[in-house]
Amino acid sequence: MHRMSGDKSLLRQAVGWLVLLTLVTLVTACGLPQVHSTTRHSVFALSPGDLEKYGVAFITPATVTGQEEEKQTIALDFTDVLKEDRPQVRCVTLPETLSALNKAGFADQYRNMFNDYQQAGIFNREILRKIGEVTQTRYIAQLKLSGFNQRSNDRFSVFGLRVLQTHHAGIRLFLQIWDSQNGAIVWEGVEELDRAEDTVTETNVTLRTVLREAAQNLVARLP
Numbered sequence: 001m002h003r004m005s006g007d008k009s010l011l012r013q014a015v016g017w018l019v020l021l022t023l024v025t026l027v028t029a030c031g032l033p034q035v036h037s038t039t040r041h042s043v044f045a046l047s048p049g050d051l052e053k054y055g056v057a058f059i060t061p062a063t064v065t066g067q068e069e070e071k072q073t074i075a076l077d078f079t080d081v082l083k084e085d086r087p088q089v090r091c092v093t094l095p096e097t098l099s100a101l102n103k104a105g106f107a108d109q110y111r112n113m114f115n116d117y118q119q120a121g122i123f124n125r126e127i128l129r130k131i132g133e134v135t136q137t138r139y140i141a142q143l144k145l146s147g148f149n150q151r152s153n154d155r156f157s158v159f160g161l162r163v164l165q166t167h168h169a170g171i172r173l174f175l176q177i178w179d180s181q182n183g184a185i186v187w188e189g190v191e192e193l194d195r196a197e198d199t200v201t202e203t204n205v206t207l208r209t210v211l212r213e214a215a216q217n218l219v220a221r222l223p
Contacts, residue, residue, distance in 0.1 A: 034196040035213065041189030041221045046139075046177060048223040050186075054138035055090035056177065057097045057131060060114065061143040070207060074145055077208055078175075081215035086222070092135045100134040125183030132180025139186065140178045147172030147192075148207060169205035170194040173214040191217045 061074045075094035082091050092100075101110050106127070113127040123140075131140055149170045170193065177187040191214040195205050 032198070035193065037191060037193040037214070037217055039189065039191045039217045039221060041187070041218070043223065044186050044188075045179065045184060046186040046223050051086070051089045051139060051222065055092065055136065056139040056141050057092035057135035057137040058094045058141050058143070059097055059110075059131065060094065061145060063145040064147060067145055067148060067207075070145065073208070074143055074211060077211050078143055078215045081212055082219050085216060085219045090137065092137055097131065097135055101131065104130070104134045106130055106134070123178060123183070128178055128180045128183055138180055140180050142176050142178070144174040144176070145171070145211075146174055146190075148210075150205065166196055166198050167205050168194060168196045169207070169210045171207070171210040171214050173211065173218065175218050187222070189218050189221055191215075193217070 058075050058079055061071045063071055063074070072094065079091055079093045082089060101107060109127050109130070113124045117123055123142075128140055132138055147170065149168075151168045172190065172192050174190045175188065176185060178184065179186050193210055193214045195210050195213065197205055
């Protein structure tokens with residue numbers, strides 16, 4: 001009897017230590033997201049202080065297939081980051097740009113500009129100039145979401161039960177800035193970012209999360 005009681009006590013202690021170890025592992029793992037990013041950019045004719053002096057207006061982003069409905073969200077989140085990190089830059093948001101163009105009667109020309117851009121990868125100089133005039137800015141910015149993916153895999157299980165998952169989200173975000181006065185590209189950059197989070201829930205890493213991180217990295221490279 002004493003031996004059986006001792007065995008049960010040892011078993012309870014072992015189970016207790018296992019539970020404690022599991023909890024420590026979960027707490028530690030869930031609190032440390034892993035972020036890997038690569039940023040590349042080129043400066044052609046944009047000097048420090050130009051954005052602050054002349055302002056920048058955002059036009060409709062381009063997206064990969066399946067993410068077309070996210071265009072407004074992409075522009076909103078990016079301009080929010082720009083305003084937070086560079087408050088001295090006068091930033092005209094996408095809704096403000098579209099409203100100004102529509103009021104000025106340039107909606108059809110704006111649409112035609114994007115149709116031509118899809119074929120040749122270039123924006124019409126005259127339409128860029130009109131965008132600059134109606135928004136009272138010199139620089140025109142376009143975002144391109146050229147890649148986004150989400151995935152997950154099991155990380156930790158106890159007695160065959162899944163307790164911890166690693167959720168990943170990856171993004172490839174491109175930013176191009178044009179000079180509305182001469183139609184030239186003055187700056188461009190691309191950010192590739194992957195974020196991994198260990199969690200006990202089924203919640204995925206969202207587009208907004210990786211988009212804001214990518215935006216912060218791109219904004220940090222602007223002159």
